[in-house]
Amino acid sequence: MQPREFPRLERAPAYKLVYDAIEKQIFSGALKVGDPLPAETLLAEQFGVNRSTVREGIRLLEQSGLVEREGAKRPRIAIPHYLELASSASRALILATITFRELWEASSLVEPMMAEIAARNISDADLKRLAANIAEMEEAIRLIEAREIFDIDDFVGLDREFHEILAQASGNRVLILSHEPITKLFIPAGRIILPRLGTYRRVLDAHRFIHERLAARDPDGARTWMRRHMNDFRKGYELTGFDLDLPLDAARLGLA
Amino acid sequence: MQPREFPRLERAPAYKLVYDAIEKQIFSGALKVGDPLPAETLLAEQFGVNRSTVREGIRLLEQSGLVEREGAKRPRIAIPHYLELASSASRALILATITFRELWEASSLVEPMMAEIAARNISDADLKRLAANIAEMEEAIRLIEAREIFDIDDFVGLDREFHEILAQASGNRVLILSHEPITKLFIPAGRIILPRLGTYRRVLDAHRFIHERLAARDPDGARTWMRRHMNDFRKGYELTGFDLDLPLDAARLGLA
DNA sequence: AATTGTCGGCTTGTCGGACAATTCTGGACA
DNA sequence: TGTCCAGAATTGTCCGACAAGCCGACAATT
Numbered sequence: 001m002q003p004r005e006f007p008r009l010e011r012a013p014a015y016k017l018v019y020d021a022i023e024k025q026i027f028s029g030a031l032k033v034g035d036p037l038p039a040e041t042l043l044a045e046q047f048g049v050n051r052s053t054v055r056e057g058i059r060l061l062e063q064s065g066l067v068e069r070e071g072a073k074r075p076r077i078a079i080p081h082y083l084e085l086a087s088s089a090s091r092a093l094i095l096a097t098i099t100f101r102e103l104w105e106a107s108s109l110v111e112p113m114m115a116e117i118a119a120r121n122i123s124d125a126d127l128k129r130l131a132a133n134i135a136e137m138e139e140a141i142r143l144i145e146a147r148e149i150f151d152i153d154d155f156v157g158l159d160r161e162f163h164e165i166l167a168q169a170s171g172n173r174v175l176i177l178s179h180e181p182i183t184k185l186f187i188p189a190g191r192i193i194l195p196r197l198g199t200y201r202r203v204l205d206a207h208r209f210i211h212e213r214l215a216a217r218d219p220d221g222a223r224t225w226m227r228r229h230m231n232d233f234r235k236g237y238e239l240t241g242f243d244l245d246l247p248l249d250a251a252r253l254g255l256a
Numbered sequence: 257m258q259p260r261e262f263p264r265l266e267r268a269p270a271y272k273l274v275y276d277a278i279e280k281q282i283f284s285g286a287l288k289v290g291d292p293l294p295a296e297t298l299l300a301e302q303f304g305v306n307r308s309t310v311r312e313g314i315r316l317l318e319q320s321g322l323v324e325r326e327g328a329k330r331p332r333i334a335i336p337h338y339l340e341l342a343s344s345a346s347r348a349l350i351l352a353t354i355t356f357r358e359l360w361e362a363s364s365l366v367e368p369m370m371a372e373i374a375a376r377n378i379s380d381a382d383l384k385r386l387a388a389n390i391a392e393m394e395e396a397i398r399l400i401e402a403r404e405i406f407d408i409d410d411f412v413g414l415d416r417e418f419h420e421i422l423a424q425a426s427g428n429r430v431l432i433l434s435h436e437p438i439t440k441l442f443i444p445a446g447r448i449i450l451p452r453l454g455t456y457r458r459v460l461d462a463h464r465f466i467h468e469r470l471a472a473r474d475p476d477g478a479r480t481w482m483r484r485h486m487n488d489f490r491k492g493y494e495l496t497g498f499d500l501d502l503p504l505d506a507a508r509l510g511l512a
Numbered sequence: 513a514a515t516t517g518t519c520g521g522c523t524t525g526t527c528g529g530a531c532a533a534t535t536c537t538g539g540a541c542a
Numbered sequence: 543t544g545t546c547c548a549g550a551a552t553t554g555t556c557c558g559a560c561a562a563g564c565c566g567a568c569a570a571t572t
Contacts, residue, residue: 013553013554013555014554015315015554015555039523040524041523049555049556050555051555052554052555053556055524055525056312057315059271059312059313059316059319060315060318062316062319063316063318063319063320064314064319069524073523073563073564073565074523074524094546098429100431101427105428105430106431108429109369109435113365113369119359172362172435173354173358174354174359174361174362174363174438174441175361178362178434178435178437178438179434182430182434185430236304269524269525269526270526295552295553296552296553297551305526305527306526306527306528307527307528308525308526308527308528309526309527311554329534329535329536329553330535330536330552331553
């Protein structure tokens with residue numbers, strides 16, 4: 001034992017240093033959201049490293065959500081969509097084991113509460129967005145019933161959007177963050193339930209009632225209808241015959 | 257309005273495909289947690305792309321937390337700690353704008369609910385962990401009062417840990433995910449309030465009561481005490497004289 | 513005038529090869 | 543059996559190169 005352990009000095013690889021340097025510039029405000037990243041050759045020159053190294057650093061930024069790439073354009077600085085990219089990976093892993101019961105329990109606690117808060121704070125603009133969402137869902141159902149196009153993802157996406165708008169209407173970004181995992185997990189669950197039962201119109205009706213209570217600025221009413229909506233959610237799942245404690249993706253696979 | 261919008265076709269770059277392919281193998285279980293990633297040259301050969309391309313894909317995996325690198329060793333497959341992950345980026349940005357009011361509103365909705373669920377499901381092991389946490393906090397306060405060591409981060413960390421254990425005690429991973437942003441944001445808030453007021457013992461007492469109600473499996477009692485605890489949280493902040501609608505980091509800077 | 517086609521410069525995506533530094537591995541040796 | 547070391551394997555970094563894609567400008571067409 002040496003009298004004094006040196007804290008094992010860690011030489012971060014150059015690509016990590018590139019990442020750190022650019023991240024720092026973003027946080028400091030030197031690089032603003034929407035700005036394009038400087039060209040790779042330029043960065044390589046400035047940092048004094050090879051372009052390949054710069055590119056590896058940029059990949060880190062990309063996955064962290066700090067820059068967004070669209071085609072082969074210059075990547076642009078972006079605000080990471082909260083937890084979106086961050087744990088897209090972890091969420092997928094979690095998905096493998098989370099059960100419908102967990103999702104439903106969480107939903108039936110959080111969603112009604114969210115509806116209540118939203119009813120207090122919702123803006124006219126958000127009410128309009130909800131109305132538009134409902135109209136779109138109406139159209140989607142019309143198409144489904146006419147057996148024209150049938151894209152379940154469209155419908156589930158609309159459903160998810162409805163609940164997301166509601167969260168945003170709460171005007172509380174911490175709540176929005178808390179709410180995010182639920183909407184994310186809801187998608188696979190919706191894909192299981194809806195096509196098997198075809199209860200599209202029932203979902204739409206619930207959304208209509210909720211919207212109507214929100215427009216009336218009626219917190220209790222909004223909460224009540226949301227609770228019913230969540231109970232329907234569970235009943236729907238039970239009717240599929242799957243075990244409540246089955247992991248979501250097992251159920252999904254069982255369906256496919 | 258076109259009759260039918262084409263879904264803009266996207267050709268992902270090769271490094272992204274590499275990422276997707278490896279990710280898929282991880283999720284499918286072909287690559288297990290702890291396994292080392294195959295060598296870059298081997299991967300390049302198998303995928304039929306250049307090693308540089310493979311490396312860029314690996315950087316994406318790295319930042320997503322799916323692989324961990326230690327020195328220049330072979331990266332190993334890992335389960336992303338959804339707590340620590342890329343939120344370092346998002347957290348810093350979010351922190352810049354979220355206000356204490358938002359945090360408190362969210363906390364006083366979510367935490368009592370969490371306490372209630374936890375009281376129903378908590379295991380003896382988690383009760384012990386809470387007891388240990390309380391003991392540690394007791395010791396920390398003793399040190400503070402004796403003016404020996406004074407590390408506010410220690411105390412805030414213990415406080416956060418208490419609430420995290422509570423979330424885990426709920427046994428619902430969706431709720432744990434929902435709860436995560438709150439505990440995260442709580443740290444800077446706690447750093448503002450506690451040193452200015454020195455209400456350490458009041459926090460400890462609240463935790464004691466909550467623990468006692470949890471041990472008694474009393475959901476109502478646990479919820480009630482948690483609500484009081486949250487009210488204290490707000491009162492504490494108000495006593496600092498900062499505006500409730502001030503962004504947390506502005507308040508933090510105002511203190512420093 | 514507005515739209516479409518073409519051109520050239522710039523940047524990204526990908527490739528091949530190369531080498532030093534570090535890590536791993538198997539066998540020699542105590 | 544346990545330790546040590548040389549060589550193999552692997553990562554980190556560099557260099558140079560080229561096709562493909564994006565962008566603005568300008569010419570051609572309707």
